[in-house]
Amino acid sequence: MLKVENLTKTYRSGGRELTVLSDVSFELQAGDTFAIVGPSGSGKTTLLGLCAGLDRASRGSVWLSGIRLDELSEDERAAVRNEHVGFIFQNFQLLPTLTALENVLVPLELRGVRGGAKTALALLERVGLGGRGHHYPAQLSGGEQQRVSLARAFANEPRILFADEPTGNLDADTSERVVELLFALNREAGTTLVLVTHDLELAARTGRVVRLRGGALVSDSLTEAAAAPPR
Amino acid sequence: MSAAPQTRPGLGWLLRMAWRDSRRSRGRLLLFLSAIVLGIAALVAINGFGDNLARSIDEQARELVGADLVLSAPQPFTAPLSPALGRRVRARSEEVAFASLVQFPRGEGVRLAQVRALTGGFPYYGDWLVEPREAVAAFRRAGSEQRLALVDDALLLQFNARVGDSIKVGRLRFLIAGRVTKTPGQSGLNAALAPTVFIPRSWLAATGLQQRGSRLQYRQYFQLSAGTPVDRLLRPLQSRLDEAGIDADTVSDRQRQTGRAFGDLTRFLSLVAFVALLLGCVGVASAVNLYVRDKIAAVAVLRCLGASGRQALLIYLLQTAVMGLLGAALGAALGTGLQWLLPRLLADFLPVGIRITVSWPAVLQGLLSGLLVAVLFALLPLLAIRRVSPLRTLRGPVEEEGRRAPDPLWLGVYGLIGLLLLGFAYWQTREIKLALGFVGGLLLAFGALAGLAAALRYLVRRHLPTGGSFVLRQGLANLYRPNNQTITLTVAVGLGVLLLAVLFLLQGLLLGRVELAGGGRQPNLVLFDIQPGQRAGVQALLREQRLPVLQQVPVVTMRLQAINHRPASFYQQDSSRGVPRWAFRREYRVTYRNTLISSEKLAAGRPPTLEADGRPRISLEEGFFRRLKLQLGDTLTFNVQGLPLETIVSGTRTVDWTRVQTNFIVLFPAGVLEPAPQFYVLMSRVPDNAALGAVQRALVQRFPNVSAIDLALILRTVDDILDRIAVVIRFMAFFSMGTGLLVLASAVVVSRYQRARESVLLRTLGAARRQVLLITLVEYAVLGWLAALTGLLLAGVAGWALAYWVFEVPFRPDPLPLLALALTTTLLTVIIGLLNSRAVLTRPPLEVLRSEAV
Incomplete structure (x- = not known):
């Protein structure tokens, strides 16, 4: 489902070469859940961005659903994202001028799906916001916004979901609800999940955890969750 | 979950997204697109008026002549x-x-x-x-x-x-x-x-x-x-008419002449209108630039969700296009309304009554121009959307990696804008040189204003005092901080001032030229039609009234019959020789002497002489000589009231027409025309109106056929006419000034969204309301003053160039009104700036922070 080979990312900064990710490799199968952990600046977000095709690596390659991303142009990668990828962001990233329903609709509309409103509404109901479809993001609480963003992430039935600190901006109670929903939806759809987090507890709910430090992969282990059969 | 057929989203989705996205910024969009409203209004008003005028002239040409x-x-x-x-x-x-x-x-x-x-x-x-x-x-x-x-x-x-x-x-x-x-x-x-x-x-x-x-x-x-097909009937008679010195004027002749004269007028005015439109476009470009910065986060999300760069660009392009069309429609409606005003302003000049109707071609042209310029100028900042990285969703606004090569499409858009400008100017003037001059002048003005603003920004950044007043430092620093509007404001305000000042200087030059003619010890009374037998009597009359005889000149009237022995009809059939028709039609008033006077200078050849062969050697005015494409030594045959007289062109001279002298195009030597029927012109100077009245009454009593021209009266009339022309031109210039102010207002309002946070943060950190206001005051006072001064400077250069090359008069502008213009502009800039920040200042900081947060 996702294959990362010798991935390296360097930036030029003030005439010096700065390596933020060096020689990272791993492979995920369809349906896997996977967490990337590490301290701030360890390259977690960079790795996520590269895996999702949001950025281009300096060296190495990424295969997503068998498509080699580093050979595609930005617009071709956008099409791949729309087809195969869902996103959850730390700061939700809902479009402020669109209602909750419209936000969920966008990925469907981008695919040219007709009659997507029904699907979108069903998803909103699934995350418990069926009655809030006409509200704008500013009228929703943080947890509600993140739930809309969950509905949006699953709207195009992605084969892989990337979540960047999905609970980073939420309080403990709200976090718990969002995480429950995230994993439940993920199980229902059989989606591959890639999660970036500081939160080791959250990471432990995935099947596999890699640890980054200074841009390098320092450990890669299966968790207890991996042993447990899916509920 | 989804079952419907899948295709890439088309125009429908783009329109829907553009509509949704505009929800929270429609007011802002409308505001900055209002910048083109006045320009379009001016354009539609002028062109619609031009259409109506042309139609009215066609309809009423017979009434214009009064006969067939x-x-x-x-x-x-x-x-x-x-x-x-x-x-x-x-x-x-x-x-x-x-x-x-x-x-x-x-x-x-x-x-x-x-x-x-x-x-x-x-x-x-x-x-x-x-x-x-x-x-x-x-x-x-x-x-x-x-x-x-x-x-x-x-x-x-x-x-x-x-x-x-x-x-x-x-x-x-x-x-x-x-x-x-x-x-x-x-x-x-x-x-x-x-x-x-x-x-x-x-x-x-x-x-x-x-x-x-x-x-x-x-x-x-x-x-x-x-x-009756008058023109066809006249054609075979034309050579007979020319020989007899008869001028024929038909309805269609008059249609052509009048139409051409007023076509020139409306074309000139529409160029002024176009400047207003361009100014608005600069406003659109700069406002869209800030708007885009606001939208980058949303674009990054869309890119993440799988929208292509092209789709993202189109969403925002559609927004600006629709707003451009709206602005243009508003402008077209306003312009159509203004058409009813223009005939009133121009009433004194118009030969026909005008029946005003809505001119659909002008409206359509206005809509198209509005759409085209709004889209083209908005594209400049919008193109950046194509390159927004989806990575921003994860990292927030990060510096783009390294420096990117310039977008080739950007150059393309600049090229299109250049072509559009040139095309429009050519279409209005029908002269490529004029069009190039117009576009060149505009670029120069824009470049000078933008360059100066950039230089100011650079200097302030480099040399901002580290000590001194907090307010002063903050105000000056605002000139170069991110999201500053220094260049836009300077261009918008400066161009408005430039236009107004040039028009003011131009009027001064025209009046100055007339005053020059009337001032000092120059003659101010011209007596003409004095018959040879009356000459001594009129001189005596002047002596009785204690008035000087400053000049007396004999005048003989004649017509041109042939050039190098070929009659008018020859040159009419062979237009390649470039001898204009009027050369044979006009009446020439000629004097005779062997020397040049103080208002004349020899340009080529020699002064007139009478040679032994009896053929007089004559001198022509230089411009006339050139327009007739003559050579020294050419033969001109004149018809002196029935008698042919052959002459040879032996010299040319320049004539200073601004001097009140009896100036002539054709100068004969003495010894030829003395026996011909002639009259005398006498020049004098009267000290006041009482003396003028006395001499006029005496003249009417004793020499009723002698006419007296009171130059002071003529000067007053010309002054009056120039005043009326100035009203029309100023009316047009105010569109530019109005647009400049709108651009100013919209630029300031748009920057409020950027600045509100800073102001509120300053207040949260303990800055008094007064201090925040003073910071704004310093910023806009410097901007307004700089823009106004640059505009004046450029106007001064333009005025000097006009004075030196076109009017050939000394350039002595009156600095006071210009200074007043600069001060007013600065004041307006400051007031708009302050009014705008008041909204931020009167609300509690928290409320502002909340509402600005997305």
């Missing part, structure tokens, strides 16, 4: 043309027109007027507005029975005379039977320069004004049966 055909000649008609026109002539009028002093005995007022001695039913078409209405019929019936006159309204007003009073023309007194407010073929302007007195033709001889050598114009007006 007018023949005119400086001598009596020898062979009547009537047989050639045969039975088609339904009616004919005859007229003799000349300038003469007329006197109102009741108040002893004397003034030079245009006397038209008329017989017959002219005007056949159009309204001859005379009060009372019966006066026209009475005047036509009067013939040799009654001495009736119809007198121009202006003339009656000037001397406080009424219908029923009498007026003295030459030796005769006439009863004023009617007050003329409008005569077909005569504009208000015409009447102001030479007010007309109509008298019956049969009394002309008795006035004593019809003497040999007098400058009389003979006219015949024809009314022809309907559908």
Whole structure:
């Protein structure tokens, strides 16, 4: 489902070469859940961005659903994202001028799906916001916004979901609800999940955890969750 | 979950997204697109007015002439043309027109007027507005029975005379039977320069004004049966007419001439309007630039979700296009409304009454122009959207990696804008040189203003004082901080000031030129039509009145008959020789002497001489010589009131026409023209109006045929005309100024969204409201002042160039009004800036922080 080979990312900064990710490799199968952990600046977000095709690596390659991303142009990668990828962001990233329903609709509309409103509404109901479809993001609480963003992430039935600190901006109670929903939806759809987090507890709910430090992969282990059969 | 067929989203989705995305920024979008409203309004108003005017001229050309055909000649008609026109002539009028002093005995007022001695039913078409209405019929019936006159309204007003009073023309007194407010073929302007007195033709001889050598114009007006192809009938007669020195004026001739003259006027005005539109476009570009910065986060999300760069760009392009169209529609509506105002402003210049209708071509053109310029100028900042990285969703605004190569599409858009400008200028002026000059001048002005603003920004950044007032430092720092509007504001305000100042200077130059002619010890009274036998008498009269004779010159009138022995018809058939038709049609007033005077300078060859072969060597004015494409040594044959006279061009000279002298195009040597019928022109200087009145009354008493031109009156009239022209031009310039202010306002409002946070943070950190206000004041005062000064500087350069090259007068602008203009502009800039930040200041910081947060 996702294959990362010798991935390296360097930036030029003030005439010096700065390596933020060096020689990272791993492979995920369809349906896997996977967490990337590490301290701030360890390259977690960079790795996520590269895996999702949001950025281009300096060296190495990424295969997503068998498509080699580093050979595609930005617009071709956008099409791949729309087809195969869902996103959850730390700061939700809902479009402020669109209602909750419209936000969920966008990925469907981008695919040219007709009659997507029904699907979108069903998803909103699934995350418990069926009655809030006409509200704008500013009228929703943080947890509600993140739930809309969950509905949006699953709207195009992605084969892989990337979540960047999905609970980073939420309080403990709200976090718990969002995480429950995230994993439940993920199980229902059989989606591959890639999660970036500081939160080791959250990471432990995935099947596999890699640890980054200074841009390098320092450990890669299966968790207890991996042993447990899916509920 | 989804079952429907899948295709890439099309226009429908883009429109939907554009609509959704605009929800929270429609007010802002509308505000900055309002910048093009005034420009489009000006454009539509001018072009619509031009269309209406052209149509009205076509419809009313017959009323303009008053007849189907007018023949005119400086001598009596020898062979009547009537047989050639045969039975088609339904009616004919005859007229003799000349300038003469007329006197109102009741108040002893004397003034030079245009006397038209008329017989017959002219005007056949159009309204001859005379009060009372019966006066026209009475005047036509009067013939040799009654001495009736119809007198121009202006003339009656000037001397406080009424219908029923009498007026003295030459030796005769006439009863004023009617007050003329409008005569077909005569504009208000015409009447102001030479007010007309109509008298019956049969009394002309008795006035004593019809003497040999007098400058009389003979006219015949024809009314022809309907559908007569006048132009076709005249064609075979043309050479006969030219030989006889007869000028034929038909309805279609007049249509062409009038249409061309006013076409030039509306084209010039629409260039002024276009500047206003361009100024608006700069506003659009800069506002969209800030708008885009606001939208980058949303674009990054869309990119993440799988939208292509093209789709993201199109969403925002559609927004601006729709707003551009809205702005243009608003402008077109406003412009169409303004059309009703323009005829009033221009009333004094218009030869026809205008029936205003909505001009759809002008409206369509306005809509298209608005859409095109809004989209093109918005594209400049919008193109950046294509390159927004989806990575921003994860990392927030990060510096783009390294420097990217310039977007090739960007150059393409600049190219298109350049082409659009050039195309528009060419379309309006129909002259590639003028169009290039217009675009070049614009680029220069934009470049100078933007360059200066950039330099200021750089200097402030480099040399911002580290100590000193907090307020001053913050205000100055705002000039270069991110999201600063320094360049936009300077260009918008500066260009407005530049336009207004140039128009002001131009008016000053025109007036200065006229004043130059009237000032100092220059003559201010011109006496002409003095017959040779009256010369000594008039000189004695001046001596009695203690007035000097500053100059006296003999004048002989003649026509050009052939160039190098080839007649007019030859040059008309062979237009490649480039001899203009008027060269053979006009009347030449010629004097004779062997030396040049102080207003003349030898340009080539030598002054006039009489050679032994009896053929006079003449001197021509240099510009005339060039326009006729002549060479030294060419032969010109003149018709001196019936007698052919062959001459050789032996020299050219430049003439300073601004000097009040009797200046001539053609100069003969002494010893040739002395026996020819001629009159004298005498120049004098009167100290005041009382002296002027005295000499005019004495002249009318003793030499009724002699005319006196009061130059002071002419100067006042010209001054008045220039004032009226200035009103029209200023009216147009205010569109630019208005647009400049709108751009200013919208730029300031848009930057509020960026600045609100800073201001609120400053307040949260403990800055007093007064301090925040003062920071804004410093920022906008510097900007406004800099923009105004740059505009003035550029205007000064333009004014000097115009003075030096075009008007050839010294450039001495009056600095006070210009300074006032700069101060007003600065004040307006500051006021708009302050008004805008007031909104942020009067609300509690928290509320602002919340509402600005997305």
